[in-house]
Amino acid sequence: MGALSGLWKRTDTWILVMVLLCGPWAVGGVLLGWHGEELGWWDNRPVITNLYSSFVSALVGLPLAVLLVTSLTSRHEETAARTAAFRRAAQTARLFREALLGKFPTGTPEMAGTQLRELQAACRVLRHATNSERGLARVPGSSHLGGEVVAINEALERAFVAEARSSQQMQWFAELRTYWRLLDTEVEPYLDELGLSPEQPVQIADALKQLTADPPAPFLQLTGGLTVRPLKLRQQALAMINGATALLYLLDQVDDLERIEQYARTGGHH
Structure with missing residues (x-):
């Protein structure tokens, strides 16, 4: 929990805004996709189905990927600064x-x-x-x-x-x-x-x-x-x-x- 809190503090504001916006959109996209499946919206629409699935996947995966890259970059910078200081x-x-x-x-x-x-x-x-x-x-x-x-x-x-x-x-x-x-x-x-x-x-x-x-x-x-x-x-x-x-x-x-x-x-x- 402490590591997550530290990562959150080190992350750029615009990235945090993107994560906060993508989260609700991703949840909404999943719910809408499930509801559409129940109503048969995606039947006989393979192109739209694939595009919609990719869009929802991006909403879920993009924030996680950005946070992972940010975490790795931050750790690299901290390690380099520590090595130089020592x-x-x-x-x-x-x-x-x-x-x-x-x-x-x-x-x-x-x-x-x-x-x-x-x-x-x-x-x-x-x-x-x-x-x-x-x-x-x-x-x-x-x-x-x-x-x-x-x-x-x-x-x-x-x-x-x-x-x-x-x-x-x-x-x-x-x-x-x-x-x-x-x-x-x-x-x-x-x-x-x-x-x-x-x-x-x-x-x-x-x-x-x-x-x-x-x-x-x-x-x-x-x-x-x-x-x-x-x-x-x-x-x-x-x-x-x-x-x-x-x-x-x-x-x-x-x-x-x-x-x-x-x-x-x-x-x-x-």
């Missing part, structure tokens, strides 16, 4: 995954996740140090936080390649957003088939947005000293924690990206 999805999933992992020295989600959590831990140490000295957090000078600053910078170097620790990280984030927008467009109609939850695309988009929320480049090395307020370092550390949380979520999606890539590459066949 082909693009496989390529885009690969590009997104490679772009995401390419800025981590190890190139593996597990090690990248470990190093990001180490970075978060170093940032929390600095925030705890500034939080325990609330008076110092509002006055110039952060030389006393030199150890914490060095620890964060070293964690940054372990976590990211050089360009991801510079202003070029904004290009990295823009590239990830672009690839995700393309991928989301392709996989959105097939979330259930790909084993993705409806919330995942929204959460991935939110994680990418969080990366550039404030500031747009959260993974820059810290600089302390007499002219740098502890409060500024505290804010930078918080931005790194939030950015790392967003990247950790994206790294958790790598398995799903690989599954999308493999599934889509085979055209949706396991």
Whole structure:
């Protein structure tokens, strides 16, 4: 019943009008033919009988034939569109995954996740140090936080390649957003088939947005000293924690990206 309803919605309006008109005419033609047979109208009229039978048969068969052709054409178009979407999805999933992992020295989600959590831990140490000295957090000078600053910078170097620790990280984030927008467009109609939850695309988009929320480049090395307020370092550390949380979520999606890539590459066949 659902397939018939879907076919009815996809069928052109003029074809539906023809089907609706032919139906009553076909029923009427059959009844009239039966009545004429009872009254002997068709006796000794073979030509008219054949023409009338052909006319009634056309009224019955033509709508069915048109609907069958429409159904086959629609299925062919859907299959072609699905195949093309999966082909693009496989390529885009690969590009997104490679772009995401390419800025981590190890190139593996597990090690990248470990190093990001180490970075978060170093940032929390600095925030705890500034939080325990609330008076110092509002006055110039952060030389006393030199150890914490060095620890964060070293964690940054372990976590990211050089360009991801510079202003070029904004290009990295823009590239990830672009690839995700393309991928989301392709996989959105097939979330259930790909084993993705409806919330995942929204959460991935939110994680990418969080990366550039404030500031747009959260993974820059810290600089302390007499002219740098502890409060500024505290804010930078918080931005790194939030950015790392967003990247950790994206790294958790790598398995799903690989599954999308493999599934889509085979055209949706396991």
